[in-house]
Amino acid sequence: MLKLHGIQMSNYYTIAKMILLEKGIDFEEVNQMPGRDEAWLTRSPMGKVPALETADGPIAETMAIAEYLEELQPEPRLLPTDAFARAKARQIAYHTIYYIDLAARPGLNSAAFGAPEDEAVNKTIAKLAPRGMKALGSIARFAPWIGGDTFTLADIVAANTIPLATMVAQKLCDIDLMAELPAIGDWMARVNDRDSMKQINADRA
Numbered sequence: 001m002l003k004l005h006g007i008q009m010s011n012y013y014t015i016a017k018m019i020l021l022e023k024g025i026d027f028e029e030v031n032q033m034p035g036r037d038e039a040w041l042t043r044s045p046m047g048k049v050p051a052l053e054t055a056d057g058p059i060a061e062t063m064a065i066a067e068y069l070e071e072l073q074p075e076p077r078l079l080p081t082d083a084f085a086r087a088k089a090r091q092i093a094y095h096t097i098y099y100i101d102l103a104a105r106p107g108l109n110s111a112a113f114g115a116p117e118d119e120a121v122n123k124t125i126a127k128l129a130p131r132g133m134k135a136l137g138s139i140a141r142f143a144p145w146i147g148g149d150t151f152t153l154a155d156i157v158a159a160n161t162i163p164l165a166t167m168v169a170q171k172l173c174d175i176d177l178m179a180e181l182p183a184i185g186d187w188m189a190r191v192n193d194r195d196s197m198k199q200i201n202a203d204r205a
């Protein structure tokens with residue numbers, strides 16, 4: 001059986017977990033903190049979580065795990081069959097990782113774990129995170145899903161990245177990232193109403 005290594009509070013872990021749940025794939029969860037011990041580095045070369053253990057060996061990097069699971073069990077599809085629609089779903093997913101999650105992530109230790117704040121970091125977050133959210137508005141549709149009429153990997157990645165970035169920007173910069181996109185609240189509520197996200201939230205509580 002597939003084993004997903006990581007921790008419930010990791011938003012990249014919950015992306016992989018949500019994919020497994022949405023596809024109805026059996027998997028086992030293995031509690032694993034990020035870290036640099038040799039045994040973990042053999043599964044995840046950068047020491048990050050998650051990693052997926054398969055019969056053929058471990059896979060790290062969440063989007064590599066996502067693509068693997070889509071090929072392993074195509075139905076229900078999380079990437080559209082149409083090439084353009086598939087590319088747009090990937091574009092939204094990568095956009096939320098690169099320009100929203102990674103824009104805010106340098107402030108995570110201060111916002112969530114009590115590390116001292118760094119004014120330069122806060123200033124960069126205040127500049128880059130709203131830019132990423134505003135730009136998302138030009139590719140997101142929220143009709144009803146983030147890329148249009150179909151629930152895709154883009155919804156899973158965005159719903160597991162935007163809330164964390166929003167918390168960081170609010171706490172460190174007093175900026176409401178969600179205010180950039182008025183339709184985002186209803187979309188988030190729709191994602192939160194899915195059984196997969198309900199389970200993720202319950203397991204994290």
Ligand SMILES: N[C@@H](CCC(=O)N[C@@H](CS)C(=O)NCC(=O)O)C(=O)O
Nearest residue numbers: 010011012034048049050061062063
């Ligand atoms: N690029 C990685 C990012 C994963 C990541 O940043 N995970 C965080 C937890 S949410 C982590 O392991 N942080 C510890 C570290 O960076 O050393 C992926 O896509 O899986």
